[in-house]
Amino acid sequence: MVSATEFANTCEAAPPSRSSSDAQISEVQAAPAVARGDGVKRVQELLMEVLDPEIPVLNVIEMGIVRSIVCTDESVQILITPTYSGCPAMEMIEQDIRAALARGGFNQTEIKTVLSPAWTTDWLSAAAREKLREHGIAPPSGAACMGSPQQTEVACPRCGSRETEELSAFGSTACQALRRCRACREPFGYFKAI
Amino acid sequence: MQPANYLLRLGDNPLILGQRLAEWCGHAPVLEEDIALTNIALDLIGQARLLLAHAAALQGTGDEDSLAFLRDVEGFRNVTLVELPNGDYAHTTVRNALFFAYQCELWQALQASHDAQLAAIAAKSLKEANYHWRHSADWLLRLGDGTEESHARAQAALDELWRYSRELFTDDEVDAAAARDGIGVLPSSLESAWAARILPLMEQATLTLPAATTFCSRGKSGYHSEHLGYILAEMQFMQRAYPGAKW
Numbered sequence: 001m002v003s004a005t006e007f008a009n010t011c012e013a014a015p016p017s018r019s020s021s022d023a024q025i026s027e028v029q030a031a032p033a034v035a036r037g038d039g040v041k042r043v044q045e046l047l048m049e050v051l052d053p054e055i056p057v058l059n060v061i062e063m064g065i066v067r068s069i070v071c072t073d074e075s076v077q078i079l080i081t082p083t084y085s086g087c088p089a090m091e092m093i094e095q096d097i098r099a100a101l102a103r104g105g106f107n108q109t110e111i112k113t114v115l116s117p118a119w120t121t122d123w124l125s126a127a128a129r130e131k132l133r134e135h136g137i138a139p140p141s142g143a144a145c146m147g148s149p150q151q152t153e154v155a156c157p158r159c160g161s162r163e164t165e166e167l168s169a170f171g172s173t174a175c176q177a178l179r180r181c182r183a184c185r186e187p188f189g190y191f192k193a194i
Numbered sequence: 195m196q197p198a199n200y201l202l203r204l205g206d207n208p209l210i211l212g213q214r215l216a217e218w219c220g221h222a223p224v225l226e227e228d229i230a231l232t233n234i235a236l237d238l239i240g241q242a243r244l245l246l247a248h249a250a251a252l253q254g255t256g257d258e259d260s261l262a263f264l265r266d267v268e269g270f271r272n273v274t275l276v277e278l279p280n281g282d283y284a285h286t287t288v289r290n291a292l293f294f295a296y297q298c299e300l301w302q303a304l305q306a307s308h309d310a311q312l313a314a315i316a317a318k319s320l321k322e323a324n325y326h327w328r329h330s331a332d333w334l335l336r337l338g339d340g341t342e343e344s345h346a347r348a349q350a351a352l353d354e355l356w357r358y359s360r361e362l363f364t365d366d367e368v369d370a371a372a373a374r375d376g377i378g379v380l381p382s383s384l385e386s387a388w389a390a391r392i393l394p395l396m397e398q399a400t401l402t403l404p405a406a407t408t409f410c411s412r413g414k415s416g417y418h419s420e421h422l423g424y425i426l427a428e429m430q431f432m433q434r435a436y437p438g439a440k441w
Contacts, residue, residue, distance in 0.1 A: 082240070084237055084322065085243070085244060085319060085322060086237045086239050086241070086243075114314075115317070116310075116317060116318075168227075168229065168230060169230060169328065170229050170233040170234070170329070172229075174233060174236060178226070192325070194321045
C-alpha cells in the first residue's frame, strides 16, 4: 500500500496571496493534506509533536518545514525544506523527527531535503501566527514582500501598538529581526517575511 | 568537469566570504552588527554547502566537506574580492555591498538554469541575498553620507576594493561553456544590472568612484592573493590535524 500527501502541491495549487489578510493566508497553508491512509495520518500526528528548537511554540508542520509524507508498508519518506540555507536548527529537526517517528513505531524513516519551492513565511497559518504573537514574537507582516520589508507595519506582540521601529535587521535567530515598540518601549523579535 | 568547475566558482564565493564575515564574531562595532554579520555568514555558509554538495555530485567524487576542507589554495575558485582581509567596518561594508549586489543579480538569473538543483538553490539564495544587500546598502549610505571620519573611511575602502569588482563580470571558457549549456549565465551579462544598483547608491552615499584601471584579479581561475592561504589554515585546521574527525 502506498499513500501520499503533498503539502507542496497544496501550496502550488493556491499561490501565496499578496493580501495581508490572515484569513487568506490561512487558506493557502491550512488546507490539511488529504490523508489517504492511516499511516500518513499517524505520521502527521507524530510530527505535530516535533517543535522547532528555536521557536518552541511551533511544530514542524505549522512551520511549513515538512513538505510531504509518503508511507509504504515498510518505510516512511519525509521531505523537508530549510527555512534559511544556513539554519543551524535543521540537523536537530531531522534528528527530532526521526526520534518522534521511532517512538511511534516507525523505524525505517528516510528524510530528504528539498529546496523547491523555496520556503516562505506565507505558509504560516493564522493559528501559527497567533501562537508566535502569544510567545512574544511578532508574526510576519502580510504576505512575503521582497525588497522593502522594513516598510511594512508591524504590531507590537505585547501591547498591539503599530508604532514600532526596526532596531536591527537581524535578530536572535536566522528568521527574526529585532524591533522596538514606541508605545510600550519593549523590544521584541519580528519574524521576517520572506 | 566543466559544470562542476562552474559550481565550484559559485560555491567558493559564499564559503570564503562567510568565513571572513565570521571573523567579526565578538569584534563588530556594535552588538547588533555582530549579530548581523554572523547571521549573514551563516546564510552564506548554508549556500556554500548546497552549492558544493551539488558540485561534488556533478564531479562524481567527494562531498561538500572534502571540497571545503581538503582542497589547497590553487583548487579554490572564489573571486579575489571575497578573500581580502576584512579591514575596518567600512571595508567590510563596501565589500558586502559590491558582492551582494552581484549575488542578487546572479541568483535572479540562475533561477532559470536548466540544472534544476541549481535553479532551486538560486531561488532560495535570492531571498537571502536581497536581505543582505538591503543591510549593506543601508550601512554604506550611513557611512558614506555620515561624519567626516566615516566618509573618509568608506571612500578609502571603495578606492581599494573597486578594482576587484571587475573580476565578477569577466567571462572565460568555463563561464561560456556553462552559459552555452543553459546551466549558468555569462558574468558580463550581469554587469549593467549590478551597476544600476551600485552607481546610484555610491552617488547617494556621496562617494566618488575611483578611475578605471586595467587591473583584473584572477581568483576564480585559481590565482589567489596571499590572504587565502591564511583563511584555509584556520578553516581547515581540524580536518588536516585529525583527518575524518566528526562530532
